[in-house]
Amino acid sequence: MNTKAKIAVASAAVAGAVGLAAAAPSAGASPVPGDKPTVVLVHGAWADGSSWAGVTARLQDEGYTVDVVPDTLRGVATDSANLHAFLETITGPIVLVGHSYGGMVISNAAVGVTNVKSLVYVDAFIPDEGESAGQLSTGSALAVKDPSTVFNTVSIPNG
Incomplete structure (x- = not known):
């Protein structure tokens, strides 16, 4: 899928979640017509906040407040705690959106933050609180103890 198509798909997913969050009443508060949720975007492990540039521009053009929160990539627990503090x-x-590794982060960061109305996962793991990517990968080639049971090794001359 090319970059434009990825931006369009991500934008559509976020827009759908944003629409649902805007329509959902929050506990103890009266929604004000026209109020839009803040969209918080969390990048993956092999990217930075600039990976959300296209999505950010589209959402801002529609009048949404968008925050792109950097991951320090110090581990899910640390990154989730940092994001949780920001969300508060x-x-x-x-509306909390995570791409790839960001999905692991948003699942944990959202716990206990009552004004998070939607979690959006873009090409990401969708774990329960405290669940690891490894736990979600059981049965995959990445989870085996002996790689020779699933991969054919190739010898490299003089290697």
Whole structure:
């Protein structure tokens, strides 16, 4: 899939979640017509916040507040704690979006943040709180103890 198509798909997924979050009443608060949720975008492990540039521009053009939160890539627990602390500074509804590794982060960061209305996973693992990517990968070639049981090794001369 080319970059334009990926941006379009991600934008559509986020827009759908944003629409649902905007329509959902929040506990203890009266929604104000026209209020839009803050969209928080979390990048994957092999990217940075600039990977969300196309999605950010489209959402901002539609009047959404968009925050692109950098991952320090210090591990899911640390990155989730950092994101959780940031989320607690936001008033109003939040749509939390994670790409790839960011999916692991948003699942844990959202726990206990009552104004997170939607979690959107873009090409990401969708774990339960505290679940690891390894636990989600059982049965895959990545989870075997002996790689020779699933891969054919190739000898490299003089290697």
